[in-house]
Amino acid sequence: MHDSLKDFKSVLEISLAWGEMDAAQHINNAVYLRYGETGRIAYLQKLGLDFDLKGKGVVLAEVNCKYKFPLTFPDKIWIGTRALLDTLDEFGFWTEQVIVSHRYQKISTVIRSKLVYYDFVNLKKTPLTQNNHDKVIRFEKT
Amino acid sequence: MHDSLKDFKSVLEISLAWGEMDAAQHINNAVYLRYGETGRIAYLQKLGLDFDLKGKGVVLAEVNCKYKFPLTFPDKIWIGTRALLDTLDEFGFWTEQVIVSHRYQKISTVIRSKLVYYDFVNLKKTPLTQNNHDKVIRFEKT
Amino acid sequence: MHDSLKDFKSVLEISLAWGEMDAAQHINNAVYLRYGETGRIAYLQKLGLDFDLKGKGVVLAEVNCKYKFPLTFPDKIWIGTRALLDTLDEFGFWTEQVIVSHRYQKISTVIRSKLVYYDFVNLKKTPLTQNNHDKVIRFEKT
Amino acid sequence: MHDSLKDFKSVLEISLAWGEMDAAQHINNAVYLRYGETGRIAYLQKLGLDFDLKGKGVVLAEVNCKYKFPLTFPDKIWIGTRALLDTLDEFGFWTEQVIVSHRYQKISTVIRSKLVYYDFVNLKKTPLTQNNHDKVIRFEKT
Numbered sequence: 001m002h003d004s005l006k007d008f009k010s011v012l013e014i015s016l017a018w019g020e021m022d023a024a025q026h027i028n029n030a031v032y033l034r035y036g037e038t039g040r041i042a043y044l045q046k047l048g049l050d051f052d053l054k055g056k057g058v059v060l061a062e063v064n065c066k067y068k069f070p071l072t073f074p075d076k077i078w079i080g081t082r083a084l085l086d087t088l089d090e091f092g093f094w095t096e097q098v099i100v101s102h103r104y105q106k107i108s109t110v111i112r113s114k115l116v117y118y119d120f121v122n123l124k125k126t127p128l129t130q131n132n133h134d135k136v137i138r139f140e141k142t
Numbered sequence: 143m144h145d146s147l148k149d150f151k152s153v154l155e156i157s158l159a160w161g162e163m164d165a166a167q168h169i170n171n172a173v174y175l176r177y178g179e180t181g182r183i184a185y186l187q188k189l190g191l192d193f194d195l196k197g198k199g200v201v202l203a204e205v206n207c208k209y210k211f212p213l214t215f216p217d218k219i220w221i222g223t224r225a226l227l228d229t230l231d232e233f234g235f236w237t238e239q240v241i242v243s244h245r246y247q248k249i250s251t252v253i254r255s256k257l258v259y260y261d262f263v264n265l266k267k268t269p270l271t272q273n274n275h276d277k278v279i280r281f282e283k284t
Numbered sequence: 285m286h287d288s289l290k291d292f293k294s295v296l297e298i299s300l301a302w303g304e305m306d307a308a309q310h311i312n313n314a315v316y317l318r319y320g321e322t323g324r325i326a327y328l329q330k331l332g333l334d335f336d337l338k339g340k341g342v343v344l345a346e347v348n349c350k351y352k353f354p355l356t357f358p359d360k361i362w363i364g365t366r367a368l369l370d371t372l373d374e375f376g377f378w379t380e381q382v383i384v385s386h387r388y389q390k391i392s393t394v395i396r397s398k399l400v401y402y403d404f405v406n407l408k409k410t411p412l413t414q415n416n417h418d419k420v421i422r423f424e425k426t
Numbered sequence: 427m428h429d430s431l432k433d434f435k436s437v438l439e440i441s442l443a444w445g446e447m448d449a450a451q452h453i454n455n456a457v458y459l460r461y462g463e464t465g466r467i468a469y470l471q472k473l474g475l476d477f478d479l480k481g482k483g484v485v486l487a488e489v490n491c492k493y494k495f496p497l498t499f500p501d502k503i504w505i506g507t508r509a510l511l512d513t514l515d516e517f518g519f520w521t522e523q524v525i526v527s528h529r530y531q532k533i534s535t536v537i538r539s540k541l542v543y544y545d546f547v548n549l550k551k552t553p554l555t556q557n558n559h560d561k562v563i564r565f566e567k568t
Contacts, residue, residue, distance in 0.1 A: 015298070017322045019172060021165040023215075024479060024546075028161050029463060029486050033456035038301045053450060060455050064490045073165075120450075156441070159464045166337060166404075171344050172317035179313060180443045195308060202313050206348045262308075303456060305449040307499075312445055357449075 001078060002100045004107050008080030009139065010043040018073045026070035033063065036097050036111040039079035043095065047139045049132050053120055058092065062114040069101075069108055076102040083136050084112075090127050092116040093136060143220060144242045146249055150222030151281065152185040160215045168212035175205065178239055178253040181221035185237065189281045191274050197261075198268055200234065204256040211243075211250055218244040225278050226254075232269050234258040235278060285362060286384045288391050292364030293423065294327040302357045310354035317347065320381050320395040323363035327379065331423045333416050339403075340410055342376060346398040353385075353392055360386040367420050368396075374411050376400040377420060427504060428526045430533055434506030435565065436469040444499045452496035458525065459489065462537040465505035465523055473565045475558050481545075482552055484518060488540040495527075495534055502528040509562050510538075516553050518542040519562060 005011050014035055022028040037060075044051060044058065051057035071077065078100045087094040092115045099109040119126040147153050156177055164170040179202075186193060186200065193199035213219065220242045229236040234257045241251040261268040289295050298319055306312040321344075328335060328342065335341035355361065362384045371378040376399045383393040403410040431437050440461055448454040463486075470477060470484065477483035497503065504526045513520040518541045525535040545552040 017318060018325050019164055019170050019318050019321050022161055023163040023165070023167045024485075025165045029489070030161060030456050030459035033459055034301060034303050037303050037455065041302045059450075059496075060493060062490070062492045063455070064488070066488045067486060070485075159460060160467050161460050161463050166343075171321060171347070172314050175314035175317055176443060176445050179445050183444050201308075201354075202351060204348070204350045205313070206346070208346045209344060212343075303448055303454050306445055307447040307449070307451045309449045314445060 002105055002107075004098055004100060005078055005080040008082050008098070010039070010046050010082070011078050011080045012039050012042045014038065014077050014079060016071060016073045016075050016077065021073055024070075026072055029065075029067065032065055032067070032071075032099065032109050032111065035077065035079055035099060036063070036065070036113065039081045039097055040095060040113060040115070043081035047135055049135060050129065055121065056117060056119050056126055058115040059118040060113055061092070061116045064112045066110045067108070068110070069104070069106070071099075071101055071108050075104075077108070078102070083140055085137065085140055087114075088133065088136060091125050092128055144247055144249075146240055146242060147220055147222040150224050150240070152181070152188050152224070153220050153222045154181050154184045156180065156219050156221060158213060158215045158217050158219065163215055166212075168214055171207075171209065174207055174209070174213075174241065174251050174253065177219065177221055177241060178205070178207070178255065181223045181239055182237055182255060182257070185223035189277055191277060192271065195262055197263065198259060199262065200257040201260040202255055203234070203258045206254045208252045209250070210252070211246070211248070213241075213243055213250050217246075219250070220244070225282055227279065227282055229256075230275065230278060233267050234270055286389055286391075288382055288384060289362055289364040292366050292382070294323070294330050294366070295362050295364045296323050296326045298322065298361050298363060300355060300357045300359050300361065305357055308354075310356055313349075313351065316349055316351070316355075316383065316393050316395065319361065319363055319383060320347070320349070320397065323365045323381055324379055324397060324399070327365035331419055333419060334413070337404055339405065340401060341404065342399040343402040344397055345376070345400045348396045350394045351392070352394070353388070353390070355383075355385055355392050359388075361392070362386070367424055369421065369424055371398075372417065372420060375409050376412055428531055428533075430524055430526060431504055431506040434508050434524070436465070436472050436508070437504050437506045438465050438468045440464065440503050440505060442497060442499045442501050442503065447499055450496075452498055455491075455493065458491055458493070458497075458535050458537065461503065461505055461525060462489070462491070462523055462539065465507045466521055466539060466541070469507035469521065473561055475561060476555065479546055481547065482543060483546065484541040485544040486539055487518070487542045490538045492536045493534070494536070495530070495532070497525075497527055497534050501530075503534070504528070509566055511563065511566055513540075514559065514562060517551050518554055 239253040381395040523537040
């Protein structure tokens with residue numbers, strides 16, 4: 001695996017689809033957010049964060065995506081996801097993700113996402129809970 | 143509006159998006175199914191068919207799509223949707239849809255879809271109900 | 285692998301993405317066409333069919349999709365693709381595809397697609413060529 | 427139109443599609459980037475920026491998306507797009523976009539995008555040209 005992934009405990013492999021390219025013959029910019037979402041869900045499941053669409057779970061409050069070089073089909077990517085512990089607060093945390101091309105063996109995209117714990121019943125943000133807070137720290141530190 | 147739409151009581155206009163084109167620089171084949179879905183939902187709402195994701199509603203059991211000429215951005219389409227009354231049975235009916243390009247003033251795609259009434263709680267097909275049956279006939283015949 | 289795939293020489297594995305589900309909490313109907321496209325491209329590459337977006341290649345003229353049971357995340361699918369040799373004619377052939385869920389070990393969807401050889405420069409269908417014709421038969425028969 | 431759009435000379439209306447919602451029953455986060463892309467293309471066409479996929483044109487180098495409240499079907503949005511003139515430099519500029527819900531009459535999302543002029547033949551960034559530079563300023567100032 002690529003060096004840039006060595007600090008990520010959650011790394012997912014995704015095969016690119018031809019139909020994800022747009023008329024510029026690159027993977028369409030919006031599709032990288034799909035990859036990021038897929039990577040974050042794998043991360044949160046691995047971490048064991050409590051998530052229930054009829055109760056509480058994280059939502060995406062902000063995302064920042066830096067496109068370094070464009071992906072093309074055929075290729076596979078590794079997507080590494082980690083929490084940035086210095087951003088962890090009462091309501092959530094930021095994750096950082098790198099998307100690495102197998103073919104080019106370099107970082108295509110860096111995504112930072114602000115995750116906020118949310119109460120799907122009362123439709124407002126809610127504290128992350130001590131349990132989830134601990135899980136994030138334990139996952140990243142061990 | 144185009145002549146081929148004159149027998150459709152439900153006609154929706156959709157603007158194509160650049161990002162819906164693929165690397166062949168045409169609207170991607172899967173996207174036509176999205177247009178079809180959007181058109182059928184508009185049709186079913188206009189008709190007033192009872193639909194509740196926590197109760198009963200129609201699901202798509204089969205779809206057939208004939209691609210006559212490829213759409214490209216920029217363009218707008220009209221999508222006409224109608225029930226084929228001779229297919230109406232206890233559990234559902236087929237719809238027929240035509241997608242007409244504004245720019246080329248001709249039919250790009252013809253979609254036929256088999257809709258089946260479904261019980262989302264017990265996860266199985268269920269009779270359409272007399273009320274829905276009557277609504278479909280009334281909508282198409284008046 | 286599942287029994288229903290035993291007659292398919294091209295079988296691709298795809299991981300479903302959470303974001304491919306729609307508000308009915310199933311993989312969205314249009315997404316199955318994306319899976320089908322991805323499977324057909326893998327098939328055509330394996331077969332070695334001549335394809336050049338600036339020359340000649342196959343296009344999709346018609347697709348039929350039968351939805352047997354809905355896929356949900358998380359799951360993986362196998363998608364088997366084969367040419368139906370009795371449909372092979374001067375301009376193309378139909379493929380048949382089955383989508384099999386790992387989790388449920390049964391067929392979710394059957395897709396039939398009419399592929400037509402197309403001249404991307406002169407924008408019209410064109411004979412498949414003897415070479416491509418032979419490749420399809422050789423691939424399926426050996 | 428909504429007050430927050432009064433400083434945008436390019437405002438596009440988009441109808442949301444049911445199928446753009448995900449299993450959380452909101453418009454999927456990645457889809458907002460599609461809306462943003464569609465809005466920027468409308469903006470660049472109105473502006474008259476030189477764009478040729480076989481020559482030079484803008485590409486997206488970075489995007490930041492702040493989700494304020496989630497959109498749901500059925501709804502329409504206005505998407506306003508403008509260049510941030512204080513970011514205009516030799517190679518490009520940032521745009522700012524607001525997505526406003528018709529139904530809720532408030533801002534759902536704010537997107538900032540870094541556009542860089544790019545040479546599609548030599549695959550590297552290239553100066554924006556004086557002509558394009560002037561067009562951006564003229565469009566925003568008059």
